[in-house]
Amino acid sequence: xxEVEQNSGxxxxxxxxxxxxxxxxxxxxxxxxxxxxxxxxxxxxxxMSIYSNGDKEDGRxxxxxxxxxxxxxxxxxxxxxxxxxxxxxxxxxxxxxxxxGSGTQLTVLP
Amino acid sequence: xxxxxxxxRNRITKTGKRIMLECSQTKGHDRMYWYRQDPGLGLRLIYxxxxxxxxxxxxxxxxxxxxxxxxxxxxxxxESAIPNQTALYFCATSVPVEETQYFGPGTRLLVL
Numbered sequence: 001x002x003e004v005e006q007n008s009g010x011x012x013x014x015x016x017x018x019x020x021x022x023x024x025x026x027x028x029x030x031x032x033x034x035x036x037x038x039x040x041x042x043x044x045x046x047x048m049s050i051y052s053n054g055d056k057e058d059g060r061x062x063x064x065x066x067x068x069x070x071x072x073x074x075x076x077x078x079x080x081x082x083x084x085x086x087x088x089x090x091x092x093x094x095x096x097x098x099x100x101g102s103g104t105q106l107t108v109l110p
Numbered sequence: 111x112x113x114x115x116x117x118x119r120n121r122i123t124k125t126g127k128r129i130m131l132e133c134s135q136t137k138g139h140d141r142m143y144w145y146r147q148d149p150g151l152g153l154r155l156i157y158x159x160x161x162x163x164x165x166x167x168x169x170x171x172x173x174x175x176x177x178x179x180x181x182x183x184x185x186x187x188x189e190s191a192i193p194n195q196t197a198l199y200f201c202a203t204s205v206p207v208e209e210t211q212y213f214g215p216g217t218r219l220l221v222l
Binding site for chain 1: 150151152153155168209210211212214216
């Protein structure tokens with residue numbers, strides 16, 4: 001069983017809609033959770049980190065964490081075509097390394 | 111200037127050749143990492159180093175070796191390249207506790 005699971009997509013949403021990206025993880029002692037955005041052929045860039053249960057908002061992005069359910073999500077409000085990218089969920093587990101999901105490809109349609 | 115740099119950015123080599131990928135950083139971070147990325151498989155950890163004297167194998171270290179020459183430099187070597195090592199390679203850095211990782215621009219490697 002993969003340690004960090006994401007729906008591979010592709011996920012398509014119309015411009016202005018909310019995009020919802022989901023991630024589950026298997027290591028119960030994980031403490032730190034990250035969302036990276038990666039444009040095709042480019043390096044991953046951090047867009048959100050979350051450490052505590054609940055919601056964390058940064059501009060159009062909201063990360064949600066539920067440690068009991070081992071679930072972390074990313075909501076993108078007012079989606080723009082420039083948000084079209086692959087979104088990687090990453091979890092820092094007991095070994096203090098990041099484990100990445102395989103990514104969800106998001107396309108925002110104009 | 112970029113905080114994390116990788117050289118070369120693109121490389122084509124032949125099966126059996128030795129190749130070195132280099133990573134340098136000006137962020138002052140102690141921790142450095144090497145990942146490879148293949149389509150549909152996400153990022154997989156090859157090696158990581160928490161300081162100059164501490165080097166550890168990651169998930170997929172077979173066929174690779176590393177050298178941490180200084181706090182700012184971490185090199186990845188393929189002793190005898192094979193075609194299934196064709197991939198996009200990323201170097202990353204981080205600080206303890208925060209665990210956020212910052213990535214270099216990547217090296218695209220093709221092994222013929």
